[in-house]
Amino acid sequence: MPARRLPAPSLPAWIEAMLPEDTRRYRVEVEGLTLHVCERGPEDAPPVLLLHGNPTWSFLYRKVAGALRGSPLRLVIPDLPGLGLSEKPRDPAFHTLRNHARVLGGLIDALALERVIFVGQDWGGPIGLRALAERPGRLAGLVVLNTTIGPPKRGFKPTAFHRFSRAPLISDVAFRGLQFPQAVMGMAQGDPDSIRGDVARAYRYPLRRFPDRVAPLAMARMVPNSLAHPSVPELERCKQLVSEFAGPVSIVWGERDPILGRLLRRTQRWLPRASVRVTQAGHFLQEEVPGPIAAAIREVAGLEA
Numbered sequence: 001m002p003a004r005r006l007p008a009p010s011l012p013a014w015i016e017a018m019l020p021e022d023t024r025r026y027r028v029e030v031e032g033l034t035l036h037v038c039e040r041g042p043e044d045a046p047p048v049l050l051l052h053g054n055p056t057w058s059f060l061y062r063k064v065a066g067a068l069r070g071s072p073l074r075l076v077i078p079d080l081p082g083l084g085l086s087e088k089p090r091d092p093a094f095h096t097l098r099n100h101a102r103v104l105g106g107l108i109d110a111l112a113l114e115r116v117i118f119v120g121q122d123w124g125g126p127i128g129l130r131a132l133a134e135r136p137g138r139l140a141g142l143v144v145l146n147t148t149i150g151p152p153k154r155g156f157k158p159t160a161f162h163r164f165s166r167a168p169l170i171s172d173v174a175f176r177g178l179q180f181p182q183a184v185m186g187m188a189q190g191d192p193d194s195i196r197g198d199v200a201r202a203y204r205y206p207l208r209r210f211p212d213r214v215a216p217l218a219m220a221r222m223v224p225n226s227l228a229h230p231s232v233p234e235l236e237r238c239k240q241l242v243s244e245f246a247g248p249v250s251i252v253w254g255e256r257d258p259i260l261g262r263l264l265r266r267t268q269r270w271l272p273r274a275s276v277r278v279t280q281a282g283h284f285l286q287e288e289v290p291g292p293i294a295a296a297i298r299e300v301a302g303l304e305a
Contacts, residue, residue, distance in 0.1 A: 008085065023039070047115070050120075097231045121284075130234050165217060172217065250277070
C-alpha cells in the first residue's frame with residue numbers, strides 16, 4: 001500500500017523561487033520519523049533516487065533537476081533525518097550509518113521504488129548503498145558523486161575536518177553555536193562564489209534554530225577514525241554491493257574537493273566498468289557542474305549514448 005503523503009512545511013518565497021517550478025514537495029512517515037521529499041517528473045517514470053550528505057538537503061539537487069527537465073524520469077530527492085525539512089532527532093546517538101540506512105530503506109519501501117537509479121554524494125552515497133544492500137534487486141543503475149563506497153584502507157588518516165569534529169568542546173561550539181560547516185560551505189568548492197548570497201542562506205535555513213543543529217556534528221563523527229569504528233562493517237556491505245552490481249555505473253567527480261577529492265582513484269578501482277567525468281568542481285559539485293551530473297544520469301538510464 002503506498003505511503004500516505006502529508007503536506008510539506010512551507011518555505012520562504014526566496015527559497016521557493018530557486019526550486020524548479022514543477023517540484024512536488026511532501027512528507028512521509030517512515031520508521032517513526034517524518035521525512036521531507038521533493039519530486040519532479042512523471043510519477044510513472046523510472047525512479048532516480050538522489051541523496052545528499054552532510055550538512056545539506058534536497059535543495060542541493062535543484063540545478064541537476066533543472067538540467068533533467070523534459071527527461072522521462074521520476075526524480076525522488078529526500079532530506080536525511082536531522083537535515084533539511086525532515087524531522088530532527090535530538091539524540092546524537094541516532095546518527096549512525098545503520099540507522100540512516102534503515103530509515104532510507106523504509107522510504108524506498110514506502111514509496112515502492114523499483115528498478116532505482118541511485119545517485120549519492122557525501123554521506124548520501126553509503127547511506128543509500130547500505131539501504132540498497134538489503135534490497136539489491138531494486139538497484140538498476142548507479143551514479144557516484146564525491147563520496148565513499150567502501151571502508152577506509154589500513155593505516156588511513158582522517159581528514160583535518162573529521163579530526164576537528166572530535167575535538168572536545170570546541171567542536172560543539174563550532175558545529176552547534178557557529179553553524180559550522182554550513183556557514184562556510186563555499187570553502188569546499190572549486191569556485192567559492194558558487195555558494196554565496198541567497199544560496200548560502202538557503203543551506204543555513206533548515207538549521208537556523210540552535211536545537212536543530214545536532215546532525216552536522218553527529219554525522220561528521222560517523223566517519224571512521226579507526227578500523228574499529230561502527231561505520232566500518234556497514235561500509236563493507238556497501239563495497240560488497242557495488243562489487244557485485246552488474247548494471248550501468250557512472251562517476252562524476254570534483255577534483256578540487258578538499259574532503260573527498262583524493263578518493264577518485266580508489267573509487268575507480270572499485271568501479272572499473274564505470275564511465276568517468278572528472279571536473280574542477282569542489283565537494284558540493286551539484287552547485288558547480290549540474291550538466292555533467294545530469295548527463296551521467298541520462299547515460300545510466302539509457303537515454304543517451
